[in-house]
Amino acid sequence: MMKKYKMLFWLLLSMLALVGCGSRRHVEKENTTNVPSEGIDSNSVVVGFSQLGAESDWRNANTESMKEAFYARHGYSLVFKDGQQKQSNQITAVRTFIQQDVDYIVLAPVTETGWDSVLQEARDADIPVILVDRLVDVSDESLYQCWVGSDFELEAKKVCEWLNQYAIANGIAPGDLHIVDLQGTLGSTAQIGRSRGLYEAAMENGWDIVDAAEADFTQARGREVMASMLRAHDNINVVYCENDNEAIGAIKALEAAGYTVGSDILNGEVMVLSFDGINKDALDYARQGKIACIGECNPMHGERVASMIEQLEKGETINKLNYVDERIFSALSDVTDITVDGEKYSVTSP
Numbered sequence: 001m002m003k004k005y006k007m008l009f010w011l012l013l014s015m016l017a018l019v020g021c022g023s024r025r026h027v028e029k030e031n032t033t034n035v036p037s038e039g040i041d042s043n044s045v046v047v048g049f050s051q052l053g054a055e056s057d058w059r060n061a062n063t064e065s066m067k068e069a070f071y072a073r074h075g076y077s078l079v080f081k082d083g084q085q086k087q088s089n090q091i092t093a094v095r096t097f098i099q100q101d102v103d104y105i106v107l108a109p110v111t112e113t114g115w116d117s118v119l120q121e122a123r124d125a126d127i128p129v130i131l132v133d134r135l136v137d138v139s140d141e142s143l144y145q146c147w148v149g150s151d152f153e154l155e156a157k158k159v160c161e162w163l164n165q166y167a168i169a170n171g172i173a174p175g176d177l178h179i180v181d182l183q184g185t186l187g188s189t190a191q192i193g194r195s196r197g198l199y200e201a202a203m204e205n206g207w208d209i210v211d212a213a214e215a216d217f218t219q220a221r222g223r224e225v226m227a228s229m230l231r232a233h234d235n236i237n238v239v240y241c242e243n244d245n246e247a248i249g250a251i252k253a254l255e256a257a258g259y260t261v262g263s264d265i266l267n268g269e270v271m272v273l274s275f276d277g278i279n280k281d282a283l284d285y286a287r288q289g290k291i292a293c294i295g296e297c298n299p300m301h302g303e304r305v306a307s308m309i310e311q312l313e314k315g316e317t318i319n320k321l322n323y324v325d326e327r328i329f330s331a332l333s334d335v336t337d338i339t340v341d342g343e344k345y346s347v348t349s350p
């Protein structure tokens with residue numbers, strides 16, 4: 001009997017030793033339903049990615065970029081969670097990643113505020129957090145390792161300067177521009193930057209901002225908000241949409257109400273401006289002149305994030321903020337280049 005107890009004791013001790021030697025990169029397979037069928041390699045670098053949702057074509061392209069970079073990359077395993085546009089879902093996802101003891105957390109936050117507590121939990125667990133696309137407003141910036149994405153205010157400055165130069169080239173007085181702003185998700189980095197760029201340009205140039213409302217970066221809300229604005233105002237001649245999906249919805253609402261969408265403001269057409277340059281229908285509209293100008297927003301962040309993680313794995317230092325290069329599109333020949341903050345940008349065909 002005593003011999004049997006001793007054997008049981010050593011068996012339990014051996015099992016505990018095996019558990020203790022397990023890699024922190026191991027994630028239970030049942031918690032990784034969004035990874036390839038072969039599951040998680042316990043020897044790989046495990047990345048937990050919390051995407052805010054799938055509200056736009058840009059977001060879907062961004063998600064695919066991340067999946068392609070890590071699914072196909074040797075030595076990495078990706079755990080993907082869709083937040084469905086809810087911060088509470090994303091906070092739960094981050095806490096799940098912490099419980100799973102992933103190596104890195106990649107977060108595309110739905111809004112900027114409300115992240116201090118969960119990011120502190122990640123830091124306490126010694127898991128670096130990399131932000132993608134949108135920033136967070138936290139009391140301690142060391143709560144995240146770095147960020148990669150777009151300069152949304154610069155995007156706005158480019159589009160607004162294009163509008164300014166177009167108005168000058170066509171003899172349109174600043175006060176004759178009556179603009180409505182179809183805003184993105186309020187509180188998101190993209191919305192804050194693109195809205196701020198518009199209002200600063202309006203103040204500087206003397207433009208009339210008629211109205212502004214949240215359109216959630218979606219086509220359905222873009223159409224709904226545009227229809228509502230048309231019922232409330234009869235002098236709108238420029239529609240500033242904070243992404244392509246909103247622009248498509250706005251165009252459908254304008255045409256349903258009997259308006260002609262185009263660039264000839266002086267003869268009653270309504271000009272549409274947009275951002276992203278990903279949606280095929282939006283690019284077709286741009287080629288037709290229905291969208292007069294698009295500020296590009298590059299969604300292909302997967303390889304950039306993977307490169308950052310590889311640098312961190314080697315112990316290298318990387319920049320806190322990492323901006324991607326972006327262009328400005330227009331099929332109109334009135335403006336061939338613009339200058340913003342001393343930098344010259346060519347206007348290219350969509």
